[in-house]
Amino acid sequence: MYPKNLADIPKAYNPKDVEDKWYQYWYEHNLYHSEVDESKTPYTIVIPPPNITGILHIGHILNNTLQDIYIRYKRMKGFNACWVPGIDHASIATEAKVVAMLKARGINKDNTSRADFLKYCYEWKEKYGGIIFKQLRKLGVSCDWQRERFTMDIHYYRKVVEAFVKLYKEGYIYRGYRMVNWDPASRSAISDEEVFYKEVQGKLWYFKYTVKDSKEFVVVATTRPETMLGDTGIAVNPQDERYKHLIGKTIVLPIVGREIPLFADDYVDKEFGTGAVKVTPAHDVNDYEMGLRHNLEIVNIFNEDATTNGNVPAEFRNLDRYDVREKVVARLEELSLLLKVENYTNKVGYSQRGNVPIEPYLSEQWFMKMDELVKPALEVVLDGKVKFHPEHWTKTYEHWMTNIRDWCISRQLWWGHRIPVWYHKETHEIYCEVEPPNDIDNYYQDDDVLDTWASSWLWAQDVFTNEREQKYYYPTDLLVTAPDIIFFWVARMIIAGMHFMKEIPFKDVYFTSTVRDTQGRKMSKSLGNSPDPLDLIDEHGADALRFTMTYIAPLGQDVHFSNEMVEIGRNFANKMWNAGRFLLMNLASQQSGAKNIRLDPSLKDKHIDFTDRWILSRFNKTIKEFTEALDRFEVNAASKLVYSYVWNDFCDWFVELSKQRLYQGSEEERSAVLTRAILLFEEMLKLVHPFMPFISEEIWQLLDERKTGESISTSAFPEYDLRKIDEKAESEILFVQEVVTAIRNIRGEMNVAPSKAINVLLKTDQLTKEQTKYIKSLVRIDELKVDPNMNKPKASASAVVKGCDIFVPLEGLIDLNIERTRIEKEITRISGSLESVKKKLSNEGFVAKAPAEVIERERTKMNDWEKALEKLKVILADLT
RNA sequence: GGGAGCUUAGCUCAGCUGGUUCAGAGCAUCUGCCUUACAAGCAGAGGGUCAUUGGUUCGAAUCCAUUAGCUCCCACCA
Numbered sequence A: 001m002y003p004k005n006l007a008d009i010p011k012a013y014n015p016k017d018v019e020d021k022w023y024q025y026w027y028e029h030n031l032y033h034s035e036v037d038e039s040k041t042p043y044t045i046v047i048p049p050p051n052i053t054g055i056l057h058i059g060h061i062l063n064n065t066l067q068d069i070y071i072r073y074k075r076m077k078g079f080n081a082c083w084v085p086g087i088d089h090a091s092i093a094t095e096a097k098v099v100a101m102l103k104a105r106g107i108n109k110d111n112t113s114r115a116d117f118l119k120y121c122y123e124w125k126e127k128y129g130g131i132i133f134k135q136l137r138k139l140g141v142s143c144d145w146q147r148e149r150f151t152m153d154i155h156y157y158r159k160v161v162e163a164f165v166k167l168y169k170e171g172y173i174y175r176g177y178r179m180v181n182w183d184p185a186s187r188s189a190i191s192d193e194e195v196f197y198k199e200v201q202g203k204l205w206y207f208k209y210t211v212k213d214s215k216e217f218v219v220v221a222t223t224r225p226e227t228m229l230g231d232t233g234i235a236v237n238p239q240d241e242r243y244k245h246l247i248g249k250t251i252v253l254p255i256v257g258r259e260i261p262l263f264a265d266d267y268v269d270k271e272f273g274t275g276a277v278k279v280t281p282a283h284d285v286n287d288y289e290m291g292l293r294h295n296l297e298i299v300n301i302f303n304e305d306a307t308t309n310g311n312v313p314a315e316f317r318n319l320d321r322y323d324v325r326e327k328v329v330a331r332l333e334e335l336s337l338l339l340k341v342e343n344y345t346n347k348v349g350y351s352q353r354g355n356v357p358i359e360p361y362l363s364e365q366w367f368m369k370m371d372e373l374v375k376p377a378l379e380v381v382l383d384g385k386v387k388f389h390p391e392h393w394t395k396t397y398e399h400w401m402t403n404i405r406d407w408c409i410s411r412q413l414w415w416g417h418r419i420p421v422w423y424h425k426e427t428h429e430i431y432c433e434v435e436p437p438n439d440i441d442n443y444y445q446d447d448d449v450l451d452t453w454a455s456s457w458l459w460a461q462d463v464f465t466n467e468r469e470q471k472y473y474y475p476t477d478l479l480v481t482a483p484d485i486i487f488f489w490v491a492r493m494i495i496a497g498m499h500f501m502k503e504i505p506f507k508d509v510y511f512t513s514t515v516r517d518t519q520g521r522k523m524s525k526s527l528g529n530s531p532d533p534l535d536l537i538d539e540h541g542a543d544a545l546r547f548t549m550t551y552i553a554p555l556g557q558d559v560h561f562s563n564e565m566v567e568i569g570r571n572f573a574n575k576m577w578n579a580g581r582f583l584l585m586n587l588a589s590q591q592s593g594a595k596n597i598r599l600d601p602s603l604k605d606k607h608i609d610f611t612d613r614w615i616l617s618r619f620n621k622t623i624k625e626f627t628e629a630l631d632r633f634e635v636n637a638a639s640k641l642v643y644s645y646v647w648n649d650f651c652d653w654f655v656e657l658s659k660q661r662l663y664q665g666s667e668e669e670r671s672a673v674l675t676r677a678i679l680l681f682e683e684m685l686k687l688v689h690p691f692m693p694f695i696s697e698e699i700w701q702l703l704d705e706r707k708t709g710e711s712i713s714t715s716a717f718p719e720y721d722l723r724k725i726d727e728k729a730e731s732e733i734l735f736v737q738e739v740v741t742a743i744r745n746i747r748g749e750m751n752v753a754p755s756k757a758i759n760v761l762l763k764t765d766q767l768t769k770e771q772t773k774y775i776k777s778l779v780r781i782d783e784l785k786v787d788p789n790m791n792k793p794k795a796s797a798s799a800v801v802k803g804c805d806i807f808v809p810l811e812g813l814i815d816l817n818i819e820r821t822r823i824e825k826e827i828t829r830i831s832g833s834l835e836s837v838k839k840k841l842s843n844e845g846f847v848a849k850a851p852a853e854v855i856e857r858e859r860t861k862m863n864d865w866e867k868a869l870e871k872l873k874v875i876l877a878d879l880t
Numbered sequence B: 001g002g003g004a005g006c007u008u009a010g011c012u013c014a015g016c017u018g019g020u021u022c023a024g025a026g027c028a029u030c031u032g033c034c035u036u037a038c039a040a041g042c043a044g045a046g047g048g049u050c051a052u053u054g055g056u057u058c059g060a061a062u063c064c065a066u067u068a069g070c071u072c073c074c075a076c077c078a
Helices: A019-028 A058-076 A091-104 A114-139 A154-169 A225-230 A285-293 A321-334 A374-382 A393-402 A467-473 A483-501 A533-540 A542-552 A563-589 A610-631 A635-664 A667-688 A693-703 A727-749 A769-778 A816-842 A844-849 A852-879
Strands: A042-046 A080-084 A173-183 A188-190 A195-211 A217-222 A233-236 A250-252 A259-264 A276-279 A338-351 A359-368 A387-389 A421-424 A430-432 A443-445 A476-481 A506-511 A758-763 A781-786 A796-801 A804-809
Touching (some): A019 A693, A042 A467, A058 A080, A058 A114, A058 A476, A058 A533, A058 A542, A091 A114, A114 A533, A114 A542, A154 A430, A195 A225, A217 A225, A217 A276, A225 A321, A233 A285, A276 A285, A285 A359, A321 A338, A374 A393, A374 A483, A476 A483, A483 A506, A533 A542, A533 A563, A542 A635, A542 A693, A610 A635, A610 A667, A610 A727, A635 A667, A667 A693, A727 A758, A727 A769, A727 A796, A727 A804, A727 A816, A769 A781, A796 A852, A816 A844
Parallel strands (some): A233 A259, A387 A506, A758 A781
Antiparallel strands (some): A173 A359, A195 A217, A195 A338, A250 A259, A421 A430, A421 A443, A758 A804, A796 A804
């Protein structure tokens, strides 16, 4: 299916040629579809459905990459992996976008029918939902696209409504006239969680309110002068001597002329402001509560859009809240009632969606009683049935859950799940059922829709559309999400799961890093610091982006991202690509014809030496550490492990070591070495695959003839075998590496041209012939002599490795000064280390209390260094 | 006001339950190389009293406490 002509394999990896091709292939062969299969254990993830308000950003990339890593990993591990993709209707956010879009087209929502408006919303959903799914495919996610879900699908919609009806009948949902957070922009109530607080540079105004029938006045301080039009009382602390005599007196409210009481309430802080508080029960939560305690009149002065209504004097009506503010202040100044103005920073609640200050506002809304519902959901997290990663989020969760207040779930919007409540036109009796009443003509339906989160809280359970599926896939295994929706979504899904399913919705929750720019700022459109993931993919490939994200994003910490960082992944992809090319080129040179097949698997276990045992040992260790890291949700650690194995162990050393036998071995030996290298490389690609699905598939397919529909993504993940771990081979290689590095060091420091071959003398009795052979091949040596009894030749550069003295004769080339400096530096280094070991060993406490093996290790170190030091001193003396 | 997290090389960060030359990686810098997989590369090199102070311990980047700085979350102070 793929032209396997080696001449076509470019030197530099080009993801553009590769990525779309394989995504198409996976899709066509339906490799990621999951069905109920009782013979296999499911591994299930439901995607945090992106809002259809826009396109995906870099945070989504991280989030979805992580999910894909786990899904691919578990799929290869033999689980029935099922990843359900979907999107969220995002009630208030989308409605705001659609209203704005219509406005741009010259259409006013107020002149549009509900049905027409919903049509526009669905158009929007089709467009942006499509973009989102396209982006996800570009990223390479292995979702089950046959399971695409939307929070307003017919089935899902019904489930949301059923949940409402059930909770209503159980008494958890009630309707009430309460003070809520009002968003004047969308003209809807919002929940406490949708309010965020901003520090605002404001002012504190001091007003004089006169006491009725008296010359006395009371001074109040306020940050919101306009609300004075709705004042219905003045509060002071009962202990406050300044005001004790005034308690019970009547105050005349300026401008309005209303007579209001002055009363005492413990809420008032004597120290703040003047110690006297103007009380506006309709427009402040605390004032409202004081109002209830003291039976104050409640005067609502605002319309739904936060303009003033008929409850204020005529000249102040129908004005925006900030215009009224100026007007009120101006009038009070005219009346000489404005005492002073101070600068004051305070925190103002803003609507998360509308980004305008919210208004505490009295209105009739639907609420969910939370205190009882929360209990089982808190329990399962505290006792570890649902595990958070990192674990410390449980504290945040516990705090929120134990201080939870009732949830305002109704929204004065059209886009969303309409509340399944009908009121009788005459009796006003409430009818709450999934289906409308039979005598529908006698009823009218509640206009409001549900909070988005009162639909997505069922996501983990109701993306499965029949009982059999639900039973098989639920509880899901892993939820990967940003920590900023821990209350909105994670907590509520657990609540819903425990209430409706009597079972947790997921076993593990992975909280991702928040992606910031290099200055630590959150990525945002308004700052313009948010890169478009598609641009990055276009430039470097999805694999590069995916790998980079996991490489730089530690568990539970913010990550600082910049576009250049994607080069980490790009370079890594290129490295693997070229390692693959190296193998393929050798393959081609050893066989006739265009077919690339593994040479001869029967030679797999022939011509094995310590380099083979070493790489196998390293590989098995890597698999072990890699899988353990993933199982602990340390994706970042896993990506570093695979990176270092591929680059350092496999490419830097194993490939270089192999060249000796590939170029100089017998025919059979060459085949054996190459066969093994390819088999090992294939296994390595499987480790990489969850992180970089495209390039691993591409190379894997190039390495051998594959059947139609065969894919690395459905191959078996490597299992480690502890018997393959070979400490002896590892130390043998380490010895080779140390000697080689020492020789290269001499070359570099002594400025020996790389083209110039040198002679090297090794004074040791510990090198095997094999090791010698490899050393020779790795450092471009003309002649290599090994003799345990040799004397140091004149004019040579030297180095001392444990158990081996190295001499490089450089007659005529050597600069004694450079060499002396080199040796002196080495002496200083070793002396320092020796000093600290000696100190340790002369410490009685250490010798008495440390474990025997630790002491033994220190003794060995001391001996080695003492010997090395002695030798170096002799060498140095020889140089002077 | 309460809570969580962070502070290690010029930059971005690894270093798990204290002990393997543990003080590391990548980028950046310097030196030398287009060596028949890879210059998106190879081989070397320089660079850090692990934020502060104290404690526990034979032994601390690692555990405890303290101080300072930064970040985030929660909370009704007009």
